[in-house]
Amino acid sequence: MVDCPGYSLSGVAASLLFILLTMKHPDDFRVIGPALPILAKVGEDALLTCQLLPKRTTAHMEVRWYRSDPDRPVIVHRDGAEVTGLQVEGYRGRVEWTEANTDEGSVALKIRQIQPGDDGQYWCRFQEGDYWREASVLLQVAALGSPPNIHVEGPGEGEIQLVCTSQGWFPEPEVYWEGSWGEKLLSLSENHVLGEDGLFYVEDTLVVRNDTSETISCSIYNHGLKEAKEAAIALPATSRVIGLSQPILVRVGENIELTCHLSPQADAQSMEVRWVRSHCYPAVHVYVGGAHSAEEQMVEYRGRTVVAADAIHEGKLTLRIHDARTSDDGQYRCLFGKDGVYQEARVNVQVMAVGSTPRITREVLKDGGLQLRCTSDGWFPRPHVQWRDRGGRAVPSSSEAFCQGSQGLFQVETLLLVTNSSVVNVTCSIGLPGGEEKAARFPLSDSKIALLWMALPVLVLPLAMAIDLIKVKRHSKDQNHHSNQQSLKNDESHMRASL
Incomplete structure (x- = not known):
C-alpha cells in the first residue's frame, strides 16, 4: 500500500461535503415578502404580495397561500389555474388570485371584506x-x-363615577383619562370585552370627588392606526336621572315596567335614552329620535320591549318588557344622554315564580323504616324547604335536591326519615325568601296509624288459616289418589294369579 503524503480519506470527505453544500440545486430559487406589515381596516380589502427570485415565470409552478397549516390553504394555484376543493372554509368567496406579474414571479392575494380573524x-x-x-x-x-x-x-358618598364606553375597536385599544390641565388620571377599573364580531367593547371607570369642578376627557387610542377618539364632560353635572329606589317585583309571564326621569325636570325629546344591563352595549332598549334603535338590542329582548314616551317633554320615560323570564332578574341601568355625555340611574328587578303545591309520598325501606318524599316544581328563585312536626317545630331533612330546568325554574325534592310516632301531621313547606309559601301535610292521623298496626294481625291470621286449609285439602287429595292407585295395582295382581 502506498501512502500519498498530505492527502487522507477524511480530507476527501470534507471536500465532497463542501461541494455538496455549495452546489446550487438546478431548480434553486428564493421567495421574499414585504419588509413591513400590511395594514388593513375591518371591512376593507387587503392585498398580500410576494416575489420569486431570480425573476422568472411561475406558469409551471404551484403557488400556495396559507396561514399555519400548508394542508389548509387560503388559495392554491397550480400550472396557471386555481385548484378548488382545498380552500379553508373561512376564506371561500372572499379571496381572489391576482396576477401581479407572473412572468417575473410576482404574485398577489386579495382578501375582500377584511375581518378581525x-x-x-x-x-x-x-x-x-x-x-x-x-x-x-x-x-x-x-x-x-x-x-x-x-x-x-x-x-x-363623597364621590361620583365616570364611565367611558365605546365599541367596535381592533385590536384592543388603550384608554386614557385626563384632567383640565392635561394631567393623567388613573382608572378605577377597565373592562374590555371581545364581542362575537371579533371587535372590542370598552368600558372604563374613573372615580372623582363629588365636588369636582373641571372638565375631564376620555381618550381611546388605536396603536395600529395611530388614531384616537375623545369625549369630555364638564363637572359638576347639571342634572340627574332618578329611578325607583325599591326593587320591582314581578312574576314570570307578567310585564316589567322600568321608569326613569330627569331631575330637575327637563325636556328629553332631543336626548338618547338607553336601558342596559351590566354593559352599555348591546342594550336592552335604545330610544333615540323618537324611535327604537333595533340594531343595538340584545337578542333575548328583541320583540319584547316598548317605550311609553307620553311624558318625555317632562323628562320621564317607561320601558315595558313583556313576558318576564327568569333571565330578566337582576339590575338594569337607565341612561339619559346628549352629545356623548350620560347620566344614569339603577333599578333592580326581582323575578319570581311560585311553584306547585308540594306532593308527599310514602316509601317503606328495606330495613323496615319509613321515608317521606316531598316534591314540587316551577319555583324561582331557588326556594327554601322545611319539614315541621305536628307542633310546628322544624325537623331536619335527610336530603335536599334542586334542579333548574331550561326555563330557569327550580324543581325541588326533599326526603325525611320518620318513626311511627313522628309521622303524625308532618308538614312539608316550600317557599320563596320573604315571599309566598306552599305546604302539604302527611295525611295519616294517630288513630289511623294505630288501626293500621292493629289490623295487621287481623288480616294476617285469616290469611294464614286459609293457606293452611288449602294445604290440608291438597294433602287429603294426594292421599286419596295414592290409595286408589294402590287398589288398582292389587286388583291387577289377583287377576294374573287366577290365570
Whole structure:
C-alpha cells in the first residue's frame, strides 16, 4: 500500500461535503415578502404580495397561500389555474388570485371584506417538483371604534363615577383619562370585552370627588392606526336621572315596567335614552329620535320591549318588557344622554315564580323504616324547604335536591326519615325568601296509624288459616289418589294369579 503524503480519506470527505453544500440545486430559487406589515381596516380589502427570485415565470409552478397549516390553504394555484376543493372554509368567496406579474414571479392575494380573524401571519410558498421555498407576510387588521360616551353614576358618598364606553375597536385599544390641565388620571377599573364580531367593547371607570369642578376627557387610542377618539364632560353635572329606589317585583309571564326621569325636570325629546344591563352595549332598549334603535338590542329582548314616551317633554320615560323570564332578574341601568355625555340611574328587578303545591309520598325501606318524599316544581328563585312536626317545630331533612330546568325554574325534592310516632301531621313547606309559601301535610292521623298496626294481625291470621286449609285439602287429595292407585295395582295382581 502506498501512502500519498498530505492527502487522507477524511480530507476527501470534507471536500465532497463542501461541494455538496455549495452546489446550487438546478431548480434553486428564493421567495421574499414585504419588509413591513400590511395594514388593513375591518371591512376593507387587503392585498398580500410576494416575489420569486431570480425573476422568472411561475406558469409551471404551484403557488400556495396559507396561514399555519400548508394542508389548509387560503388559495392554491397550480400550472396557471386555481385548484378548488382545498380552500379553508373561512376564506371561500372572499379571496381572489391576482396576477401581479407572473412572468417575473410576482404574485398577489386579495382578501375582500377584511375581518378581525384575518389578522396575523400568512405564508407564500412556491413549489417546483419536490423543491419549494416560502416567505411570510404579516397582515395587521385594525378598526377604529365609535366616539366615546361618558356617563355619570352617582353621586355616592363623597364621590361620583365616570364611565367611558365605546365599541367596535381592533385590536384592543388603550384608554386614557385626563384632567383640565392635561394631567393623567388613573382608572378605577377597565373592562374590555371581545364581542362575537371579533371587535372590542370598552368600558372604563374613573372615580372623582363629588365636588369636582373641571372638565375631564376620555381618550381611546388605536396603536395600529395611530388614531384616537375623545369625549369630555364638564363637572359638576347639571342634572340627574332618578329611578325607583325599591326593587320591582314581578312574576314570570307578567310585564316589567322600568321608569326613569330627569331631575330637575327637563325636556328629553332631543336626548338618547338607553336601558342596559351590566354593559352599555348591546342594550336592552335604545330610544333615540323618537324611535327604537333595533340594531343595538340584545337578542333575548328583541320583540319584547316598548317605550311609553307620553311624558318625555317632562323628562320621564317607561320601558315595558313583556313576558318576564327568569333571565330578566337582576339590575338594569337607565341612561339619559346628549352629545356623548350620560347620566344614569339603577333599578333592580326581582323575578319570581311560585311553584306547585308540594306532593308527599310514602316509601317503606328495606330495613323496615319509613321515608317521606316531598316534591314540587316551577319555583324561582331557588326556594327554601322545611319539614315541621305536628307542633310546628322544624325537623331536619335527610336530603335536599334542586334542579333548574331550561326555563330557569327550580324543581325541588326533599326526603325525611320518620318513626311511627313522628309521622303524625308532618308538614312539608316550600317557599320563596320573604315571599309566598306552599305546604302539604302527611295525611295519616294517630288513630289511623294505630288501626293500621292493629289490623295487621287481623288480616294476617285469616290469611294464614286459609293457606293452611288449602294445604290440608291438597294433602287429603294426594292421599286419596295414592290409595286408589294402590287398589288398582292389587286388583291387577289377583287377576294374573287366577290365570
